[in-house]
Amino acid sequence: MIEFLFRLLALIRKELISVLKDPSSRVILFVPVLLQSLIFGYVATYDLSNVPYAVLDQSRSPTSASLIAHLDGTGFFRRVATLQSDSGIAPVIESQRALMVLRIGPRFEQQLLEGQSETIQLILDARNSTTANSAAAAVAEVVDAFNLEQAQQRGAGAPALTLETRAWFNPNLETRWNFMPALIASLSMLQTLMLTALSVAREREQGTFDQLLVTPLSPGEIMIGKAIPPMLIGLVQSTLVLLITRFWFHIPMAGSAWPLYAGLAAFMLAGVGIGLSISALSANMQQAMLYTFVLLMPMMLLSGLTTPVAAMPRVLQIATMVNPLRYGIDLVRRVYLEGVGLSAVIPDLVPLLLIAAVTLPTAAWLFRNRLV
Amino acid sequence: MTVATTSRRGGFWSRLVALTRKEVRQLLRDRSNLAIGIALPALLILLFGYGISLDIDNAPVAIVVEDSSPTTLDVLEGLRLTTYITPVYVRSMPEATRLMDAHEVDGILRVPSNFASQLAAGQGRLQLIVHGADASTARIIQGYVGGALSQWSLRTADREAGRASTSGDAPFGNVVVEQRMWFNSANTSTWYLVPGLIVLIMTLVGAFLTSLVVAREWERGTLEALFVTPVRPLEILLAKLIPYFGVGMIGFFMCMVAARFLFHVPMAGSMWLLVLSSVLYMFVALGVGLLISSVTKNQFIASQMALLTSFLPAMMLSGFLFDLNNVPAAVRVIGELLPATHFLDLIKTLMLAGNVWPIVIKDCAILAVYALILLTAARLVTRKRIA
Numbered sequence: 001m002i003e004f005l006f007r008l009l010a011l012i013r014k015e016l017i018s019v020l021k022d023p024s025s026r027v028i029l030f031v032p033v034l035l036q037s038l039i040f041g042y043v044a045t046y047d048l049s050n051v052p053y054a055v056l057d058q059s060r061s062p063t064s065a066s067l068i069a070h071l072d073g074t075g076f077f078r079r080v081a082t083l084q085s086d087s088g089i090a091p092v093i094e095s096q097r098a099l100m101v102l103r104i105g106p107r108f109e110q111q112l113l114e115g116q117s118e119t120i121q122l123i124l125d126a127r128n129s130t131t132a133n134s135a136a137a138a139v140a141e142v143v144d145a146f147n148l149e150q151a152q153q154r155g156a157g158a159p160a161l162t163l164e165t166r167a168w169f170n171p172n173l174e175t176r177w178n179f180m181p182a183l184i185a186s187l188s189m190l191q192t193l194m195l196t197a198l199s200v201a202r203e204r205e206q207g208t209f210d211q212l213l214v215t216p217l218s219p220g221e222i223m224i225g226k227a228i229p230p231m232l233i234g235l236v237q238s239t240l241v242l243l244i245t246r247f248w249f250h251i252p253m254a255g256s257a258w259p260l261y262a263g264l265a266a267f268m269l270a271g272v273g274i275g276l277s278i279s280a281l282s283a284n285m286q287q288a289m290l291y292t293f294v295l296l297m298p299m300m301l302l303s304g305l306t307t308p309v310a311a312m313p314r315v316l317q318i319a320t321m322v323n324p325l326r327y328g329i330d331l332v333r334r335v336y337l338e339g340v341g342l343s344a345v346i347p348d349l350v351p352l353l354l355i356a357a358v359t360l361p362t363a364a365w366l367f368r369n370r371l372v
Numbered sequence: 373m374t375v376a377t378t379s380r381r382g383g384f385w386s387r388l389v390a391l392t393r394k395e396v397r398q399l400l401r402d403r404s405n406l407a408i409g410i411a412l413p414a415l416l417i418l419l420f421g422y423g424i425s426l427d428i429d430n431a432p433v434a435i436v437v438e439d440s441s442p443t444t445l446d447v448l449e450g451l452r453l454t455t456y457i458t459p460v461y462v463r464s465m466p467e468a469t470r471l472m473d474a475h476e477v478d479g480i481l482r483v484p485s486n487f488a489s490q491l492a493a494g495q496g497r498l499q500l501i502v503h504g505a506d507a508s509t510a511r512i513i514q515g516y517v518g519g520a521l522s523q524w525s526l527r528t529a530d531r532e533a534g535r536a537s538t539s540g541d542a543p544f545g546n547v548v549v550e551q552r553m554w555f556n557s558a559n560t561s562t563w564y565l566v567p568g569l570i571v572l573i574m575t576l577v578g579a580f581l582t583s584l585v586v587a588r589e590w591e592r593g594t595l596e597a598l599f600v601t602p603v604r605p606l607e608i609l610l611a612k613l614i615p616y617f618g619v620g621m622i623g624f625f626m627c628m629v630a631a632r633f634l635f636h637v638p639m640a641g642s643m644w645l646l647v648l649s650s651v652l653y654m655f656v657a658l659g660v661g662l663l664i665s666s667v668t669k670n671q672f673i674a675s676q677m678a679l680l681t682s683f684l685p686a687m688m689l690s691g692f693l694f695d696l697n698n699v700p701a702a703v704r705v706i707g708e709l710l711p712a713t714h715f716l717d718l719i720k721t722l723m724l725a726g727n728v729w730p731i732v733i734k735d736c737a738i739l740a741v742y743a744l745i746l747l748t749a750a751r752l753v754t755r756k757r758i759a
Contacts, residue, residue, distance in 0.1 A: 024673050032680045040688055042703045046426075046508045049698045067547065093554060094728045096717075099697065112545040119548045126556030127720050128564050130426045131695040136551045137515045144522035147546045151529040154544045163498050163521055165514055168472070170504020173514070178507050191676070198672055282404075285671050286588050290404040293580070294412045298419060306693050307424050308506050310431075316422070333505055 007217055011225030019195065019229065029195075029233060030240065033187050037180070037241045041249050044179040044306075051135050054081035054098040056089065061109035063150075067120075070146050071102070074138065093125045100124045100135055112150075169254070169337045180245040181336040182305050184238050185264070185328035189271055189299075192234035194292050196275025199226050200367070201288035219367045223360070227276060231268040238264050245336075254339025263335060263345055266352040267328035273359030274324070280366035299325045327352050387603050391611035399585075399615045408581055409619040410626075413573045417630045420569045426561040426693075429455045431509050433517075434468040434477040437461070441488035447498075448483070450520035456512055478503050479513045555640070555724040563637050567720040568692035570627045571712050572683070574650065577620040578657020579664070579682040580675060586612055586665035587674035605754045613658050620654045631723070641722035645732060649722070652739040653715040657682065659746025666753040686712035711742045 020026050053071075057064050071077045080098050083089065092098045103121040111118040122139055126132040170177040203209035212222055242260075245251050275292065282288035302309075302316060303325040309317060320326045331348040334340050342349075399405050435451075437444060451459055460477055462468045468480045482499040490496050500517055502510035526546055556563050589595045598608055628646075631637040639646075660682050668674040687693065689703070690712040696704050707713050718735035721728050 022670075022673075024668070024670070028673055028676045028680075032676070036680070036684065039703060039706065043689055043694050043696075043699045043707070045694060045698050047511070047698060051697070094721075094725055095730055112547070115545050117546045117548050119550050122549050122551045124551060124553055126553035126559065127724050128691070128695050129553065129556045129559055129561055130564075131697065132553055132556070133559070134511075136549075137512070137519075139551075140519055140549055141515060141522075143547050143549050144519060144526070147526055148522060148529070150544050151526065151546075162496070163500055163518055165500045165502065165518075167502045167504040167510055167514075170507055170510070173502070173504055173507040173510050175507045178505060190679075194672075194676070286584060287402065287404040289584060289671065289675050290408045290581070293576075294407050294415075297412060298415060301416075301419050301424055307426055308428070308509065310506075310509075311425050311428060313422060316419070337505060 004221070008221060008225055008228075011217060011222065012228050015199065015225060015229040016232070019199075019233070029191060030237070033191075033237045033240050034244065036187060037183055037244045038248065040183060041176055041180055041244065045175045046130060046134070047173075047175055048076050048131070048134050048138060051077050051100065051138070052080040052098050053077055053100045053102060054083050054088075054092045055079060056083040056086070056101060056103045058106040059104050059108035059110075063109040063112060064104045067104070067143070067146050068102070070142050071139070074142060076138070077142075089123060093123065096125065096127075098125075099131065100139075102139070176249060177251050177337065178333065179305075180241070180249055180251055181333045182303075182329040184241045184245065184336070185267060185332045186300065186303065186305055186325060187241055188234040188237035188264075188268070189325055189328065190296065191237065192230045192268060193271050193275045193278075193296060194289060195230040195233065196226070196272050197278040197282070197288040197292040198285055199230070200276065200279035201282045201285045205284045220364055223276060223364045223367060226279075227269075227272045227360070230272055230275065231265070234268045234271070235261070235264060251336075253336055255335035255337075255341070259340075259342040259345065260332065260335045262342060263331040263349060263352075264328070266349050266356070267324060267331065270324035270328075270352045270355040270359070273356045273363060276363035277359050277366065280363050299323050302326065303329050305329060321351070322355065324352055324355050383602075384607065388607050388610055391603060391607060392614050395611050396615045396618075399619070405581065405585070405619075409577055410622065412576070413623040413626055416569060416573060417627060417634075420565050421562060421630060421635045424565060426508075426565075427559075428509050428512050430458045431456065431479070431513055432460050432477045433457045433479040433481055433513055434462045434471050435459045436463075436465055436468050436480060436482045438465075438485040439483050439487040443488045443491060444483050447521065447524050450524050451481075451517065454516060454520075456516045472501070472503055475503065475505070478506065478509050479517075481517060558636075562635050563724060564720060565692075566627065566631045566635055566637050567723055568690070568716055570624060570650070570719060571653070571686055571690060571692065571716045573623040573627060574620050574654055574715075575657050575682050575686045575712060577616060577623055578654055579661040580678045581619070582612070582616045582658055582661030583664040583668075583674040583678040584671060585616075586662060587668055587671045590665060590669035591671055606751060609662060609751060609754055612662065616658060616661075617654055620657065621650070624650045624654075637723060640724055640726040641732075642727055645727060646719060646722045649715065649718050649732075649736055649739065652736060652743055653711065655743035656711045656715075656739055656746060659743060659750055662750035663746055663753065666750060682712070685710050686716075689713070690716045692716060711739055714738045 055068055057068065072079060081092055083092065083101065089101050089103070093101060101123045103123065105118070105120070108118050108120070122136060124132040124136060167173050200209065203212065217225070246253055274295070278291050278295070279288055282291055302312070302320045302323050305325070309320055309326065312320070327348040331345045334345055334348070435448065437448070451457065460471070462471065465482065468477070468482070471477045472480055479500060479502040482501070484497065484499065487496055487498070498521065500514065502513050504510055530546070553559050595608070632639065661678060664677045664681070665674045668677060689707040690710055691707065696707045696713070699707070714735040718732065721731050
């Protein structure tokens with residue numbers, strides 16, 4: 001048993017040295033993770049913060065000015081142009097100077113004073129329909145508030161109805177709070193999978209795998225020795241992202257560290273199992289890398305990282321069930337944001353361990369059968 | 373003199389053809405190349421077209437009615453008329469909390485037991501709890517429920533005003549917003565994800581695949597074997613470029629066919645401009661790939677560099693998923709520096725909005741400059757020398 005551990009430690013040491021001896025690969029394993037978590041933390045937002053807009057106010061009345069002032073008062077609608085005629089609308093939108101144009105008709109105030117409802121037009125650049133819809137919703141909110149205020153000012157008994165909103169786990173509903181915990185799992189996945197896939201392929205390509213075989217190590221031991229170093233590197237990468245999430249973006253961590261790391265270890269194990277299987281199937285490094293990538297892309301897309309799993313069609317939701325990243329992200333989000341313990345993430349842990357339990361023996365079997 | 377030039381040029385073409393044939397054969401021999409050049413794009417097209425959507429609808433919201441007065445029902449009536457949320461009526465708060473914990477609902481709307489009496493007294497309160505684990509959905513629910521309640525208040529105010537007007541007081545009309553979605557009449561995220569997909573696939577082939585394959589040749593020393601032949605570095609580079617250019621353009625045409633016939637994305641601008649801009653971007657991506665591989669000369673590092681400097685930024689920073697209008701200025705500047713951002717802007721405009729000349733000229737010029745710089749740099753670092 002002791003001997004087994006010694007052999008294993010020696011192999012792990014050798015693997016770590018072979019990955020980390022090259023200064024450029026040391027850089028590529030740790031610096032990009034830091035940079036990406038910083039940049040992506042800032043860029044990953046679906047929250048409106050800056051909506052350039054133009055106004056075509058044909059009524060030029062105090063009431064329309066008041067409505068426009070309401071928009072400007074939100075802080076994220078920024079007026080970039082005041083148009084004089086309809087012909088100005090198309091250029092300002094097409095050239096992307098303004099995301100939307102608010103068109104107020106000449107009889108705006110008159111109609112309202114007569115007690116008629118008056119339609120204003122909102123023309124949106126929907127080249128990015130998500131932004132356009134958010135902007136439209138924000139305008140609707142401002143107009144609703146404006147209407148109520150007007151009604152109340154004129155003494156109409158608009159009932160005072162307040163909606164008290166509370167958001168669990170993310171009080172200001174910032175996308176970043178959802179995104180950063182997800183990155184703790186995803187960023188490390190990207191490179192662990194590649195490292196693992198490359199490890200055996202590289203030895204095979206360079207002919208050193210045969211040398212490993214004549215050592216006293218059994219194929220199972222070789223596999224364990226190959227699996228542990230990428231897991232360690234992955235955990236270090238996750239820790240880096242975790243530190244940035246916690247101390248740079250100040251996103252409070254509700255859960256404790258040990259269920260998080262237990263979950264991450266299970267997640268890495270599943271990832272490494274997949275990587276080793278690819279490695280065993282590939283003839284050389286190029287194949288290993290390309291096959292990894294072919295697998296990685298759908299895994300990223302079907303993980304809930306950028307788009308919610310619940311918004312996917314049924315068939316694809318089923319496809320996500322074999323995706324370790326989906327469980328990894330869910331697990332980290334739950335522990336980090338919701339503060340749940342290990343027992344609450346069992347629905348994530350079980351599939352991860354199952355994936356590992358299938359892929360690792362498969363890889364070991366493939367090694368043996370390729371060796372003979 | 374003339375003879376010499378002719379023979380040199382003739383030599384150039386025959387060497388280039390021979391080398392290109394070798395490269396094409398090499399490309400076709402390894403199935404993993406085709407997996408990433410053809411199969412992955414096809415898979416991505418299907419995933420993006422049918423699976424990935426940023427449109428949220430039918431978000432389940434638990435509704436706890438502790439006060440079932442006619443007023444409450446009148447207030448809640450407004451929530452039925454939407455596809456954004458699906459009301460799930462539950463009996464008690466603990467039950468709603470359990471559903472929320474299990475993530476079976478995205479929000480809880482609670483009507484407290486004294487709602488009607490409080491409302492009559494002039495201060496009605498409703499409680500909305502949203503699950504913050506998905507901020508976008510939570511915001512939509514919040515916006516929608518808030519909107520429905522405002523609408524109800526207004527309707528009620530109108531009724532009261534109607535009564536008041538009989539006593540001589542002038543009522544005040546309501547402003548109604550009519551929205552028009554230009555360039556995306558279907559109002560679906562697929563229409564703007566498909567142009568983004570073209571960017572991703574061309575970056576994948578141009579930068580990732582090319583850098584990997586060429587770095588492999590450096591690593592294994594097979595490029596050195598080419599150096600002892602009479603071919604010149606320019607010819608080696610061109611011969612490497614041509615097959616991958618072809619694979620990238622196949623990916624582009626696959627996307628175009630899918631966009632047209634599967635997802636019915638309109639083609640508002642000129643097809644020729646679209647092809648031209650894609651050719652320009654393909655040169656940019658190939659330039660990145662060749663440059664990275666010539667500098668690193670190592671498969672792992674080259675592929676990681678290609679991922680980190682071109683593919684991931686093209687996905688995250690180009691405005692593909694996240695609108696650059698909403699990000700901090702510094703990050704926006706980084707985004708604007710990427711050729712992928714300009715290519716995306718260009719094809720999105722060409723496909724959805726039409727030939728908007730100021731944008732077309734600006735973005736094409738930027739892409740052309742990038743292509744020129746990158747390919748020249750790749751040519752300069754590729755010398756016939758052994759490292």
